[in-house]
Amino acid sequence: MKIKVGTRGSKLALTQTRMVVDELMRYFPDIQFEIQTIVTKGDRIQDVSIEKIGDKGVFIKEIEDALLLGTIDMAIHSMKDMPAEVTQGLVFTESPAREDATDTLVTSHNICSIMELPLNAVVATGSKRRSYQLLKMRPDIKVIGIRGNIDTRINKMLQQQLDGVILATAGLNRLKLQEAKDYNCMRIPMESMVPAPAQGILGIQIKEGRPDLLEIINKIKEPVTNLQLKAERSFLKTLGGNCHLPIGAYCKVEAEQLELIGLYGTEDGAFMLSHTMTGKHEDAQSIGNELANKIKAEVEAYGR
CATH class of the missing domain: 3.40.190.10 (Periplasmic binding protein-like II)
Structure with missing residues (x-):
């Protein structure tokens, strides 16, 4: 079996992709993994700020197009750089263990x-x-x-x-x-600077309808990381997150509960606040949603 893995060509992107491939090869030494580098719009245009050339999607469109066309089988991303909405026809698998989020x-x-x-x-x-x-x-x-x-x-x-x-x-x-x-x-310290939602987490993206790949990738999933991902991405999605707004989130997971801190503010930074919410593991998604709505209401009330 041969699996084509797509990634951007930066040192970090290639390093992260090799990390995932190496981990998968420990479980599946007979599978041949081929890494393909793909140049995105965000890579080509380096002299303009991201918000002037688009949104987070400027670093992934060409990679997602390759997935949809079937020229690659999976793609490795930094999850913090992914838009809140997932492109139709594509899905994210469970993620491997998180790095330092700060x-x-x-x-x-x-x-x-x-x-x-x-x-x-x-x-x-x-x-x-x-x-x-x-x-x-x-x-x-x-x-x-x-x-x-x-x-x-x-x-x-x-x-x-x-x-x-x-x-x-x-x-x-x-x-x-x-x-x-x-x-x-x-x-x-995280108390001084709340990180971006999913910072330090790698996203593995595949085309819908590939149970064969899901079975392979699930071998390297890490439960705590994916619980954090669910809460933080829910917070981001509820806020309609993009790079034009200051948004931060981090989920701390304990034995019985999780604690989510969320940060949100106006586009110009004139008003910004953070709140924390706790709850059960199984409520990770709803906690992210509820916390986002609470903070959003307060930020939108600013200056009325």
Whole structure:
């Protein structure tokens, strides 16, 4: 049996895809996996912010088209980059174990906290969620936009002598970029910066009607990760989530209960708030929905 696996061509995308393939090969050594790199619109256009060229879908359309056409059998994505609505004819399987969900400040300064950055420091991020939460901690900081892969962003930070860049901890860990002589990595506590929904989780996407692939992929699913995914994606979907709005969510799973923290705000960041909700494991989806509606009502009431 041969399975064609589609992915973007960045170092991170290829690394994540190889991780999934390697894990699957442990259970199915006789299956031949072929990795195919696919260039997306988001990869081609690097000098314009995401919100100006489209939405999260600019990084996946060409890959999803390949799935629908049958030129690939499965695709590996960073789940945090996936739109809230799933494309008709495609489904996500259960996901493997999650990486660290937090964000990290990469800086050339020898410091231990964001509060130690110089006055009026210049920090780069392409995310409104990160930007607005950073400014809540340090209103003096100047936030600038940035595009590119992880290594590209770090190099831009160093070459342009910026004070820092904020990146997902998961990507840094997977590429083994946490330690270097030119910069320091400082993990930002979740209490200070709520991560994007599903940050650190890999999404495996296939065409509907492929029970053969579901059976194979289910060998590497991880229950806690998929419980978190259900709650966080439900929160995102209820808010109609896109990259134009600051949205964050993280689900903490305990033995009997789960605790979901959600973050939401206005597009300009003038008003942003977070709430927490707890409940039973089996209610993960409804908890995400209920928490989103509660926060959305408060944000929409702002300024009336």
